[in-house]
Amino acid sequence: MSAMTTTEAKLTRDEMAQLVAADIPAGAFVNLGIGQPTNVSNYLTKEQGVTLHTENGMLGMGPVATGEDIDPDLINAGKIPVTQLPGASFFHHADSFAMMRGGHLDVCVLGAFQISKDGDLANWHTGAEGAIPAVGGAMDLAIGAKATWVMMSLFTKDGESKLVETLSYPVTGLGCVSRIYTEVAVFELRDAKVFVRSTHGISFEELAAKVPVELTQA
Amino acid sequence: MAPRIATSAADAVAEITDGATVLIGGFGNAGQPMELIDALLDCGAKDLTVVNNNAGQADAGLALLIKERRVKKIICSFPRQSDSWHFDEAYRAGEIELELVPQGNLAERIRAAGAGIGGFFTPTGYGTLLAEGKETRVIDGKGYVLETPIHADFALIKALKADTLGNLVYRKTARNFGPIMATAAKSAIVQVDEVVQAGSIDPENVITPGIFVDTVVELGGQK
Numbered sequence: 001m002s003a004m005t006t007t008e009a010k011l012t013r014d015e016m017a018q019l020v021a022a023d024i025p026a027g028a029f030v031n032l033g034i035g036q037p038t039n040v041s042n043y044l045t046k047e048q049g050v051t052l053h054t055e056n057g058m059l060g061m062g063p064v065a066t067g068e069d070i071d072p073d074l075i076n077a078g079k080i081p082v083t084q085l086p087g088a089s090f091f092h093h094a095d096s097f098a099m100m101r102g103g104h105l106d107v108c109v110l111g112a113f114q115i116s117k118d119g120d121l122a123n124w125h126t127g128a129e130g131a132i133p134a135v136g137g138a139m140d141l142a143i144g145a146k147a148t149w150v151m152m153s154l155f156t157k158d159g160e161s162k163l164v165e166t167l168s169y170p171v172t173g174l175g176c177v178s179r180i181y182t183e184v185a186v187f188e189l190r191d192a193k194v195f196v197r198s199t200h201g202i203s204f205e206e207l208a209a210k211v212p213v214e215l216t217q218a
Numbered sequence: 219m220a221p222r223i224a225t226s227a228a229d230a231v232a233e234i235t236d237g238a239t240v241l242i243g244g245f246g247n248a249g250q251p252m253e254l255i256d257a258l259l260d261c262g263a264k265d266l267t268v269v270n271n272n273a274g275q276a277d278a279g280l281a282l283l284i285k286e287r288r289v290k291k292i293i294c295s296f297p298r299q300s301d302s303w304h305f306d307e308a309y310r311a312g313e314i315e316l317e318l319v320p321q322g323n324l325a326e327r328i329r330a331a332g333a334g335i336g337g338f339f340t341p342t343g344y345g346t347l348l349a350e351g352k353e354t355r356v357i358d359g360k361g362y363v364l365e366t367p368i369h370a371d372f373a374l375i376k377a378l379k380a381d382t383l384g385n386l387v388y389r390k391t392a393r394n395f396g397p398i399m400a401t402a403a404k405s406a407i408v409q410v411d412e413v414v415q416a417g418s419i420d421p422e423n424v425i426t427p428g429i430f431v432d433t434v435v436e437l438g439g440q441k
Contacts, residue, residue, distance in 0.1 A: 097322030
């Protein structure tokens with residue numbers, strides 16, 4: 001019996017964020033990447049007791065600051081003013097990245113350009129001629145957390161699958177991604193296989209026809 | 219030795235000369251020592267190698283140093299931003315050299331310099347373009363890249379408060395690169411909102427011990 005689940009409609013971005021949030025274990029230390037992953041914080045519950053890490057030097061990050069709470073010395077990795085929660089701590093950059101590299105963070109959630117079936121991640125550079133490269137903390141995050149999850153749309157604007165056999169974009173980290181949340185399916189990468197945990201607005205067969213890697217129903 | 223208490227930002231940076239390697243603190247604008255950078259701009263030093271997380275934002279601070287072509291090389295992790303137009307222009311014109319380093323490696327290379335470490339093997343960047351040409355090693359089945367320390371002549375740092383012995387306290391996420399940069403430069407120059415008497419900062423709360431600090435300038439703060 002397959003444990004794979006199916007819903008009729010594609011997931012919205014908010015529903016994807018909700019799904020990721022629900023999967024984060026209680027009490028986890030988590031880093032949410034810039035962009036879509038940041039949205040996950042909106043769906044974490046107080047009961048989950050998740051502590052958010054921001055690589056510019058804080059644990060216990062609260063929601064985005066507004067009005068009088070805006071403090072230029074209190075920002076997140078996207079350089080957006082945020083708030084601090086009770087029990088927060090500040091630390092310098094070397095400590096902050098030791099938390100990642102040293103495997104102290106439980107989960108990080110990132111965006112991606114491409115992911116290979118082996119969990120290789122590309123999300124820092126398109127490799128395009130004339131593009132100015134910037135990497136920030138992407139490579140540290142990718143390989144540092146105990147679990148690296150990706151949120152992305154499964155297909156490019158041209159309809160090509162971003163889940164691929166081998167990366168054509170420059171690598172961010174090798175074999176680091178263990179789960180991928182997309183609008184049409186959630187994938188789990190383990191035991192050298194790509195399992196489909198759920199499909200959304202698409203059948204497993206249709207999905208398998210559009211994605212150029214071998215898929216297995218979870 | 220107690221640090222020199224400079225009389226102005228200009229006085230604080232007066233020893234920085236052409237060709238110097240300068241660590242500049244800050245992540246975005248948080249912790250960026252704007253007044254010291256402005257003073258560096260005014261003092262005319264050129265052919266600088268600058269180490270910062272970014273490559274300047276908008277039309278202030280480090281961005282202006284780059285605009286004026288005073289930076290021959292920048293070592294950073296995230297140069298390209300929506301408002302990094304001065305860097306973008308200099309880079310496309312081939313008028314600035316870029317050494318791109320993953321952020322955690324950048325921090326650890328600075329920390330290593332300050333801690334007397336000759337190099338370290340890091341998993342970050344292994345198998346990527348940024349490890350090309352670097353020594354690698356597989357340790358217990360995991361791939362690592364050899365990274366070397368980043369030593370500097372000067373560090374420009376912003377802290378909240380210093381005492382007369384140079385002990386520093388920072389403020390929130392403005393701390394970022396300050397503590398490690400202070401250790402990695404031959405001369406650490408720190409701008410603070412306030413200089414207080416030795417003994418008025420609880421030793422338990424000192425973040426950067428004064429041994430790492432060479433020059434302090436009190437500039438007052440907005441708060």
